Amino acid sequence: MNPAFFGTWKMKAGKSNFDPGPKPRSQTIKIERHGDAFTMTVDADNADGTHTHLTRTAALDGKEVKAEGSREPNAREAFARIDDRSFQRVLSVNGQVRGTLRVTLADDGKSLTTTAVGTNAEGTPVHNTVVFEKE
Numbered sequence: 001m002n003p004a005f006f007g008t009w010k011m012k013a014g015k016s017n018f019d020p021g022p023k024p025r026s027q028t029i030k031i032e033r034h035g036d037a038f039t040m041t042v043d044a045d046n047a048d049g050t051h052t053h054l055t056r057t058a059a060l061d062g063k064e065v066k067a068e069g070s071r072e073p074n075a076r077e078a079f080a081r082i083d084d085r086s087f088q089r090v091l092s093v094n095g096q097v098r099g100t101l102r103v104t105l106a107d108d109g110k111s112l113t114t115t116a117v118g119t120n121a122e123g124t125p126v127h128n129t130v131v132f133e134k135e
Contacts (some may be wrong), residue, residue: 001033011024016129040057
């Protein structure tokens with residue numbers, strides 16, 4: 001993984017789009033090296049006042065693993081490197097792809113964009129584009 005991914009990233013709400021909404025009040029991603037893999041921690045203050053905290057440790061090897069903490073007991077996820085500035089997570093439930101999350105680092109290394117496409121647990125189409133700036 002490109003070392004420029006490592007660090008703490010804060011959501012820029014005005015540059016981000018959540019379809020369907022609502023947009024979280026704030027969101028922070030922390031990406032750290034973890035041996036040959038990485039750990040990604042996401043903290044969000046949601047629009048409804050609740051807080052979400054997720055941590056994933058993964059390798060960019062494309063291998064499916066159980067999606068820990070998912071509401072879906074049969075959820076699996078696989079992280080894979082796309083190129084030096086992007087990687088992807090594919091989420092599947094019962095063998096069917098439910099969504100993809102692409103994480104792309106800007107050329108200057110100062111911002112990160114996540115693009116999520118798929119369906120949520122209720123079957124509603126999702127297309128979120130979230131821009132983060134490095135702290």
